[in-house]
Amino acid sequence: MCGIVAYVGHRKASDVIIKGLKRLEYRGYDSAGIALLNGGLNIYKKKGKVSELENFIQGQNLDSHIGIGHTRWATHGEPSDENAHPHYSATKKLAIIHNGIIENYSSLKQDLLRKGHQFASETDTEVFIHFIEDIQEKENCPLDEAVRLALTKVVGAYAIVVMSLAEPDLLIAARKGSPLVVGVGKNEFFMASDATPIIEYTNEVVYLNDQEIAVINHGELKIKNTANLPLTPYIQTIDLELEAIEKGGYEHFMLKEIFEQPRSIRDCMRGRLDTHTGRLVLGGLREYVNKLVNADRILIVACGTSWHAGLVAEYFFEEFCRIPVEVEYASEFRYRNPVIREGDVVIAVSQSGETADTLAAIEMAKAKGAIIFGVCNVVGSSIPRATHAGAYTHAGPEIGVASTKAFTAQLTVLNMIALIVAQKKGTITEQKFHELLVEMENIPAKVEQVLKLNNQIQTIADEFKQARNFIYLGRGYNFPVALEGALKLKEISYIHAEGYPAAEMKHGPIALIDEEMPVVFIATKDASYEKVVSNIQEVKARKGRVISIVTEGDTLIPKMSEFVIEVPATLDPLMPMVSVIPLQLLSYHIAVMRGCNVDQPRNLAKSVTVE
Numbered sequence: 001m002c003g004i005v006a007y008v009g010h011r012k013a014s015d016v017i018i019k020g021l022k023r024l025e026y027r028g029y030d031s032a033g034i035a036l037l038n039g040g041l042n043i044y045k046k047k048g049k050v051s052e053l054e055n056f057i058q059g060q061n062l063d064s065h066i067g068i069g070h071t072r073w074a075t076h077g078e079p080s081d082e083n084a085h086p087h088y089s090a091t092k093k094l095a096i097i098h099n100g101i102i103e104n105y106s107s108l109k110q111d112l113l114r115k116g117h118q119f120a121s122e123t124d125t126e127v128f129i130h131f132i133e134d135i136q137e138k139e140n141c142p143l144d145e146a147v148r149l150a151l152t153k154v155v156g157a158y159a160i161v162v163m164s165l166a167e168p169d170l171l172i173a174a175r176k177g178s179p180l181v182v183g184v185g186k187n188e189f190f191m192a193s194d195a196t197p198i199i200e201y202t203n204e205v206v207y208l209n210d211q212e213i214a215v216i217n218h219g220e221l222k223i224k225n226t227a228n229l230p231l232t233p234y235i236q237t238i239d240l241e242l243e244a245i246e247k248g249g250y251e252h253f254m255l256k257e258i259f260e261q262p263r264s265i266r267d268c269m270r271g272r273l274d275t276h277t278g279r280l281v282l283g284g285l286r287e288y289v290n291k292l293v294n295a296d297r298i299l300i301v302a303c304g305t306s307w308h309a310g311l312v313a314e315y316f317f318e319e320f321c322r323i324p325v326e327v328e329y330a331s332e333f334r335y336r337n338p339v340i341r342e343g344d345v346v347i348a349v350s351q352s353g354e355t356a357d358t359l360a361a362i363e364m365a366k367a368k369g370a371i372i373f374g375v376c377n378v379v380g381s382s383i384p385r386a387t388h389a390g391a392y393t394h395a396g397p398e399i400g401v402a403s404t405k406a407f408t409a410q411l412t413v414l415n416m417i418a419l420i421v422a423q424k425k426g427t428i429t430e431q432k433f434h435e436l437l438v439e440m441e442n443i444p445a446k447v448e449q450v451l452k453l454n455n456q457i458q459t460i461a462d463e464f465k466q467a468r469n470f471i472y473l474g475r476g477y478n479f480p481v482a483l484e485g486a487l488k489l490k491e492i493s494y495i496h497a498e499g500y501p502a503a504e505m506k507h508g509p510i511a512l513i514d515e516e517m518p519v520v521f522i523a524t525k526d527a528s529y530e531k532v533v534s535n536i537q538e539v540k541a542r543k544g545r546v547i548s549i550v551t552e553g554d555t556l557i558p559k560m561s562e563f564v565i566e567v568p569a570t571l572d573p574l575m576p577m578v579s580v581i582p583l584q585l586l587s588y589h590i591a592v593m594r595g596c597n598v599d600q601p602r603n604l605a606k607s608v609t610v611e
């Protein structure tokens, strides 16, 4: 997490950087800072949001053509003015911004303390810039060489940018494990954690790879690696519209992204699924698709909402491909020496493509010989680059920290992969295949229909906005939806919520049910409908307050529920894409009514690039 932005060129650097930091605020928002060359190397930083920093610097003379800025999500040291980035070196002639963790900072710090260094913060980052300067003084070398030497000695993950008082046209950036994009403009350069602060000025970018160092000096970009090998910058043109990263009239990004789902699901299927010809293709899979067809087992690794998408995919793959599937939390998988055999295929699911645990799980499985597929949203991010093959979700930038449109797009891609495999494997009838294809095409319209219930859901939210707990229950394909509904609520409204398989409720959560407990049933007409009806009775018998998501036309469950939300019918395996929508809206409205910052919930970050 943490967002970094840097600029050198003919514009006022502070304007470019502050605007860029606001775009990156989803990556972290507990403090922010900026360093400029305006009559000296000056750092301005503040605890809180970028707007606090903006107020703080207002009215000051900030004229500088070069600068670096940072928005922080604390790892080492609590959020405070001191711990905010940028950080100075010992002589205050260098400044750094950093995203990531330097794991061996403590031993480096001990050495520096012995040499008499004093530190103004508790951060690993400040140690890092002192260490770079120490090397430069010792080796009497150019700054880029000192940075390179320092990087060969640090352990951990980083994306850094360094600037210097002595060299007013120099920016040095490097990455390992944390993303960094260089924007190449006309006589100007930008650097950022992702392309969103850059696209307003240029769509020509260079994605740095791990262990690469970018040196921008006197209007020239050079790239080398930490082994000192010069590399040719690979400039790509990115296709990202400014309006995709703006709120477009909605009060929050989250609401905009919920409402974008009919479009994002369509975009995800565009050119890939065609019911007229019965054609389903995913270009990125072609070369490796037989690995999936012949897989003995599929391991899905992911975190958070992406993990929930993986759980839905488990049901889908097992039903139609008849391949055993295990869905793993990337953070657990990577550390428990899992059994990975020849014939196992790993699918990594990630919106950002930068989640540190998912990335590490991929590397570990790759080292054990597994073939890895990626299902990611952010084009050019680290995970797609680390996998053998994969498919993008094409949902467009997701800025709200709570994931919504990425989830439905992930389901769309995972379903398409499973259908391709099932067809090739012969584990699905042509009729069923076609039926699913046609219904996939109908999903965006059905999502649109659910979005029309926004006002009704707002009324329900009003009724429950003061609740202290919530339970979400579902079975079969709707069980992961229950988990996702509960996660959305806790993430943004800070109400404690549990998602559970409806039948498993009897083995514990039922003890929590009393007349104050809202219980959300995802109770659409599917294979487990009758069973869910019994589970609703169990809750009612204990006076729980039942809110049910039902299939249009259901007459039984509405009689047993205090509130009912009707969604259009669809095939069971596709229902999660429809039934999750009211749950996204319910959490959104509850959070807004509670005065929570839905786009930037406390303690969370959009992409967790530290483990």
Ligand code: G6P
Pocket: 303, 304, 305, 306, 349, 350, 351, 352, 353, 354, 355, 358, 401, 402, 403, 604, 605, 606, 607, 608
């Ligand atoms: C963070 C975000 C979640 C997200 C999870 C996995 O915790 O707040 O919304 O689901 O990371 O992120 P990924 O980018 O890998 O899908």
